[in-house]
Amino acid sequence: MVHTMSFLIFAFWILHITCNKRDSLKVNHSLHCADPSSASNLEGDLIIGGFFPVHIMKPTEGTQQSYDINLYGLNWVEAMLFTIQEINQNHNFLPRNFTLGYDIRDSCNSVPVALNAALDFLLEAGNTSSGNNPIEPANNCSTFYCRCKSKQTLISAVIGAASSSISVSVASLVGVDYTPQISYSSTSVLLSDKTIYPSFFRTIPSDTYQAQALADLLLHFGWTYVSIVASDNAYGRAGVDSLRTELKKRGICIALEKIFNPSLSKEELQTVIEHLKNTPKARVIILWCERPNAVGFLNEASRQQLNGKTWIGTETWGDAYQLKSLDENVVGGMLGVLPLLKKHLDYEKHLRELRPNSTAYNPWMWEYWEGKFDCFMKDPKNQWPSSIRFIQERDYYVYSTERPNVTILCPKRPSRGRPSGHFLPRNKYTNVMDAVYAVAHAVKDIFNCKNTESGLQGEECPTVNGSFVRPRDISRFLKNVSFKGRSGSQIMFDKNGDLRYGSYAIKNLQRVNDKKMDFVEIGVWNGIDGKLSLKNTSRIIWNGWTSVKPKSICADPCDPGYYSVQGSISCCWKCVKCENGFAKSNSGPEVCRKCAVGFVSNAPRTHCVELKSDYLAWQNGHGVTTVVLAIIGLIISHGVLVVFYRYRDTAMVKASNRELSFLHLGCIVAIFVLPFVLIGMPTEARCTVRPLFFGIPFTLCTSITLLKTDRLLRIFQARSRLAAGSSYLISNTMQVILASMMTLVPVTVTTVWFVFHAPEVITKVDLSREGWQVVSCGASNELLNIVILAYVLILALLCTYFAFRARKLPENFNEAKYICFAMFAFCVFWLSFFPAYYDSVGSKRDFIFCVAVLGSGYAVLCIMYSPKLHVILFRPENNTTEAFRAITLVAMKRTEGVVVSSNSTTPPRATPVSSPLPSRRESPADGFTVINGRLSAVSIGQRISPSSK
Numbered sequence: 001m002v003h004t005m006s007f008l009i010f011a012f013w014i015l016h017i018t019c020n021k022r023d024s025l026k027v028n029h030s031l032h033c034a035d036p037s038s039a040s041n042l043e044g045d046l047i048i049g050g051f052f053p054v055h056i057m058k059p060t061e062g063t064q065q066s067y068d069i070n071l072y073g074l075n076w077v078e079a080m081l082f083t084i085q086e087i088n089q090n091h092n093f094l095p096r097n098f099t100l101g102y103d104i105r106d107s108c109n110s111v112p113v114a115l116n117a118a119l120d121f122l123l124e125a126g127n128t129s130s131g132n133n134p135i136e137p138a139n140n141c142s143t144f145y146c147r148c149k150s151k152q153t154l155i156s157a158v159i160g161a162a163s164s165s166i167s168v169s170v171a172s173l174v175g176v177d178y179t180p181q182i183s184y185s186s187t188s189v190l191l192s193d194k195t196i197y198p199s200f201f202r203t204i205p206s207d208t209y210q211a212q213a214l215a216d217l218l219l220h221f222g223w224t225y226v227s228i229v230a231s232d233n234a235y236g237r238a239g240v241d242s243l244r245t246e247l248k249k250r251g252i253c254i255a256l257e258k259i260f261n262p263s264l265s266k267e268e269l270q271t272v273i274e275h276l277k278n279t280p281k282a283r284v285i286i287l288w289c290e291r292p293n294a295v296g297f298l299n300e301a302s303r304q305q306l307n308g309k310t311w312i313g314t315e316t317w318g319d320a321y322q323l324k325s326l327d328e329n330v331v332g333g334m335l336g337v338l339p340l341l342k343k344h345l346d347y348e349k350h351l352r353e354l355r356p357n358s359t360a361y362n363p364w365m366w367e368y369w370e371g372k373f374d375c376f377m378k379d380p381k382n383q384w385p386s387s388i389r390f391i392q393e394r395d396y397y398v399y400s401t402e403r404p405n406v407t408i409l410c411p412k413r414p415s416r417g418r419p420s421g422h423f424l425p426r427n428k429y430t431n432v433m434d435a436v437y438a439v440a441h442a443v444k445d446i447f448n449c450k451n452t453e454s455g456l457q458g459e460e461c462p463t464v465n466g467s468f469v470r471p472r473d474i475s476r477f478l479k480n481v482s483f484k485g486r487s488g489s490q491i492m493f494d495k496n497g498d499l500r501y502g503s504y505a506i507k508n509l510q511r512v513n514d515k516k517m518d519f520v521e522i523g524v525w526n527g528i529d530g531k532l533s534l535k536n537t538s539r540i541i542w543n544g545w546t547s548v549k550p551k552s553i554c555a556d557p558c559d560p561g562y563y564s565v566q567g568s569i570s571c572c573w574k575c576v577k578c579e580n581g582f583a584k585s586n587s588g589p590e591v592c593r594k595c596a597v598g599f600v601s602n603a604p605r606t607h608c609v610e611l612k613s614d615y616l617a618w619q620n621g622h623g624v625t626t627v628v629l630a631i632i633g634l635i636i637s638h639g640v641l642v643v644f645y646r647y648r649d650t651a652m653v654k655a656s657n658r659e660l661s662f663l664h665l666g667c668i669v670a671i672f673v674l675p676f677v678l679i680g681m682p683t684e685a686r687c688t689v690r691p692l693f694f695g696i697p698f699t700l701c702t703s704i705t706l707l708k709t710d711r712l713l714r715i716f717q718a719r720s721r722l723a724a725g726s727s728y729l730i731s732n733t734m735q736v737i738l739a740s741m742m743t744l745v746p747v748t749v750t751t752v753w754f755v756f757h758a759p760e761v762i763t764k765v766d767l768s769r770e771g772w773q774v775v776s777c778g779a780s781n782e783l784l785n786i787v788i789l790a791y792v793l794i795l796a797l798l799c800t801y802f803a804f805r806a807r808k809l810p811e812n813f814n815e816a817k818y819i820c821f822a823m824f825a826f827c828v829f830w831l832s833f834f835p836a837y838y839d840s841v842g843s844k845r846d847f848i849f850c851v852a853v854l855g856s857g858y859a860v861l862c863i864m865y866s867p868k869l870h871v872i873l874f875r876p877e878n879n880t881t882e883a884f885r886a887i888t889l890v891a892m893k894r895t896e897g898v899v900v901s902s903n904s905t906t907p908p909r910a911t912p913v914s915s916p917l918p919s920r921r922e923s924p925a926d927g928f929t930v931i932n933g934r935l936s937a938v939s940i941g942q943r944i945s946p947s948s949k
Contacts, residue, residue: 073106081361180474192208206502209527269300579605673693
């Protein structure tokens with residue numbers, strides 16, 4: 001506001017100096033554009049000013065500036081004239097004898113020219129010109145005369161301007177005394193600031209809505225990586241700011257954002273276009289600038305061969321007729337976003353009936369007739385043009401005028417038809433009509449105002465001095481107008497002077513035939529609900545005349561099974577495969593979803609599949625094999641038990657210590673039962689029982705074997721530690737107690753272990769096999785089994801050592817030798833178990849554990865008991881006390897001979913094993929005692945004891 005006021009003070013100071021010297025000063029304006037004295041005006045009770053870009057500057061390389069007729073501006077002027085005439089002819093609208101007048105100026109799309117005209121509006125009491133010659137062209141753009149008057153200004157409202165930059169400048173001036181300004185084309189959001197532009201209104205939606213429509217359009221087609229090029233002015237910069245906000249809300253990224261000077265410097269345009277070429281992934285470009293800038297930019301893009309891009313045009317140029325003649329490789333397939341406007345049928349009829357001799361109120365129309373239809377004036381002073389001197393008058397459309405002897409002739413051209421205003425381009429002319437009607441409705445409400453009305457908001461009705469209405473009163477009443485506009489929209493202004501909502505038509509530039517392109521409406525964006533509705537999108541033709549929608553993305557959507565890892569820009573990412581246990585079935589930005597319990601992702605990570613549990617089940621091959629081997633082991637072990645029980649009173653069974661043998665066989669039976677505990681789905685109960693079922697039978701079995709081996713050594717080893725007074729150590733009771741004590745170790749360890757590590761069932765996905773999970777008791781149970789197994793192996797190694805020392809003792813048909821072999825096989829099974837166990841998973845691991853259990857059980861059962869069964873079942877003659885006595889005596893004599901040989905060189909004479917021995921309790925010759933068919937260990941001890949010699 002400070003800058004604006006400073007500018008106003010400076011402007012009025014310049015005008016003060018200029019007006020004081022107006023008799024001697026004539027200002028030659030450097031813009032060479034419209035002279036206000038040639039403007040179109042009409043006297044009335046209320047004068048409405050108008051700013052229209054009837055001429056626009058040609059883009060030139062030199063300093064000389066020239067202007068072309070702007071057909072859009074020409075049509076807007078005609079629309080304003082038509083509307084004022086329509087209102088004046090409707091005597092029921094405004095009070096009788098109250099008419100609207102106008103003072104229309106050509107802004108030449110130039111801020112300085114528009115400011116000069118705005119100052120003229122503020123300082124004049126009225127235009128001194130009495131109108132324009134309807135025949136003479138009003139193209140004098142060379143001079144500007146400053147006329148300062150002291151009377152009250154007659155300009156009560158201003159229609160315009162078209163450009164946002166011009167409206168910003170004009171609004172800063174006319175807003176000083178709250179003169180209402182209603183624009184039909186300025187969309188910049190800057191103009192919504194009522195603290196700076198208090199009297200500005202517009203009948204076109206602001207860029208806030210246009211930015212939403214553009215963002216929704218990009219989102220609909222999946223264009224998430226786009227380039228934006230804008231002009232460096234109030235329209236371009238403010239529009240890009242609004243668009244940037246909307247794109248961010250929708251997750252759309254800006255690949256390149258460039259601002260260019262509206263002067264269209266060739267070097268600058270080439271630089272911008274080169275940047276666009278170097279951004280190949282952004283195939284969609286939004287060009288936010290005014291129509292002359294857009295046409296110039298696209299012409300340069302054509303020269304630079306910027307092909308293969310899809311351009312999106314804003315409301316100023318989105319359907320400009322100039323685009324139809326540009327290079328189709330550049331603009332073909334482009335989209336335009338235009339305000340959704342209806343045609344006004346009466347005005348359309350007016351344009352069709354408009355002729356070169358019926359435009360007395362529009363002084364600029366002559367340039368249209370002359371340029372479009374080659375019309376010319378013929379009067380007595382003018383000769384026929386040399387090129388058509390010999391053509392008959394019948395080849396021309398002839399129009400008479402109000403001036404005597406003045407005729408207008410227009411060549412008859414089949415391609416153009418009869419000259420009319422029908423060929424003027426249609427764009428926003430209904431917005432001009434709505435702007436004029438808004439002023440008329442405000443004036444009508446002022447005349448009809450009553451102090452009892454609720455819409456006054458505490459203020460009184462304005463005082464109308466005759467036919468004069470104050471501009472600030474019009475501004476106040478404009479805020480409350482509401483009517484159905486010629487554009488088809490409900491004209492109501494919000495607190496910012498903007499329309500309450502805006503709707504847009506989406507148009508597509510398509511090829512009509514081999515030589516012509518035209519715009520086709522393909523959809524609508526409704527500002528009421530903010531929804532984009534496109535018609536049949538398959539009918540859209542894209543750049544290159546293809547129906548395949550272009551891609552404008554930084555990175556392709558990640559395929560199913562892959563998720564995106566964001567880069568520095570949210571729209572750019574790297575696709576990474578989902579982790580195991582996660583899956584993504586769709587392509588896109590979705591994250592990988594974790595599979596539910598009991599499910600796992602497949603190898604491509606596209607779906608979660610139900611896991612097959614891998615454990616040693618009853619029905620699979622490993623389970624069946626284990627059951628068969630265990631049953632065979634149970635049958636054999638039970639058979640051995642039956643045989644031992646059947647022959648429990650024979651020498652073989654007695655010599656084997658039948659009580660310990662039965663207990664030992666019971667442990668072996670338990671070992672063959674253990675696989676049945678290991679088979680089946682692991683549960684907490686099974687995980688608790690398995691270590692106990694593994695530790696107790698194996699420890700008890702190994703400890704009994706160890707004690708039996710130690711007993712043999714104690715009996716037969718010369719000068720043994722066993723003395724007569726310590727025979728209780730080899731008694732059955734003591735050995736059972738010792739075995740039980742050894743077995744308490746794994747029981748205690750297991751109990752303490754479970755106190756600190758509660759058993760649990762672990763489910764782990766098998767990475768080596770798709771769709772499988774391994775169900776086990778976990779690493780804690782495995783470690784506990786290893787601890788128990790280590791303890792059992794220590795006992796087994798001790799047993800092997802003792803058995804190896806006693807391997808040559810003949811007791812019970814060399815029982816120690818078989819114990820040594822059995823324990824050796826036992827250790828081999830379990831030591832080879834480790835690498836195979838840890839090299840497998842799931843049911844294979846459990847199966848290997850069962851094989852080790854069964855193998856060690858078979859080793860102990862077969863190796864230790866098959867020789868005994870052979871004697872019991874197939875050598876009954878050796879299963880007698882005499883046979884055992886003979887074998888034992890031979891062994892004892894050999895032992896005695898070894899002892900005596902230290903004092904005598906004569907070897908003892910051995911008794912043959914086959915020699916029958918007398919069946920008696922005591923051998924007088926040798927002094928041995930037989931107890932229960934076996935030699936008394938005490939007697940043996942006494943016999944070989946040194947004290948007995």
